[in-house]
Amino acid sequence: MGTNWGLYITMAGIFSVALLMLGMEKKAGLNARQVSLIAMLAAFCAAGRAVTGVALLFLQPTMFLVEITGFVFGARAGFFVGAMTPLISNFFMGQGPWTPWQMICWGLVGMSGAAVRRLFPHAGYKTITVLCFIWGYLYGAVMDVWQWSVFTGPLCFKSYFLLWVAGFSFDSLRAAGNLLFCAALGSQSIKILRYFHKKMDVRYLENI
Template sequence: MVKLRLPLLIGLGLFIGGLALSSALKDRHYLLLSFVLLIAAMLPLFLRLERRKLEPRELVLLAVLAAVAAVSRIPFAALPSVKPVSAIVILSAYVFGAEAGFVIGAVSALVSNLYFGQGPWTPWQMFAWGMVGLTAGWLRNTGFMRSRLGLLTFGFVWGFLFGWIMNIWTLIGLPDAFSWGLVLTVYAQSFYFDLAHAISNVIFLSILAGGWIKVLERFRQKYGLLR
């Protein structure tokens, strides 16, 4: 288990280091930084090549799922925080594991922002959605995630965790001196957006879970993908 998680931990460490570097430099090369972090997100898959051959159809599957997650943001562009992305990332990781979830989450953020606009928020969204997939993959075989209530609870909790991660970027970008009062203000102001994200995750998971899991499981078993 440790050997299986080591590549993910390496990729996650590089990702966090990249976020810290971007905050320290405060440059405007956001798109370039996002692609660098994308390489860090893909690192677990590259290291997986040492254990077994990664088939082209597996890469195609990851690309398709990431594209579906990215495109799903567009119809809900007018509704802040109401997006199916988290639900799709969770269900993908539930079937294909933590590596796939981490990559799909990070790629979907980068690709969707080609439409919504790149900025200093992009690397943080890549990290946040990557962590959604990573944790869903790590917990997928637990009794908690195997129950419908547990899956919905996981999505609800991540609606808030996602917002809390993005609040860190907001705090770093503020010109005001750091204070705990400022932190409380930022997190209080994001509460309703985080709540909307959490509730929408529950709704989208309720709608998509049964069908998506069956279809993705069928693909995984039939073609032996991402085992």
């Protein structure tokens, strides 16, 4: 086969997720409230992914929450919650070489939420819903790259396209699930998370 792209892509996934986590951690300087809130949201998302992932196939009430976390709490919190979600839920669903790429994808979902807030400060849950729908397909497309590089050969656009077509129904299910859950639960979740965002934001007044 010549070059072993499967190996390179898997290794690139492992190293980039490790570097991203390390870099974000050093930059973020998390305090106790941020740590426990991020951990709790990650556990919440992971539970949502693992519990409903088995029962409802690909309809998971999870991706939109990661997106909203990024939207409300910013890129770093969004990335952490996103990256932790597959890591934690895979402890229960099956850890594998696919985990690093899943972590990157979910982390990007969280960061894209923060990007939405930066670009459209007045965006509401409708924008998030549209983005969630797109991510349903985008996530499948990115994960297909990993699968394609490891398990198929020869690597050409046609084989990628076929793999993508094979997963299209699953991707559509995921996108539809995201759309449904975000439309039903999005606006309340934003309210709840904003409330906690305010609660967390402690400022000390000096010289009083």
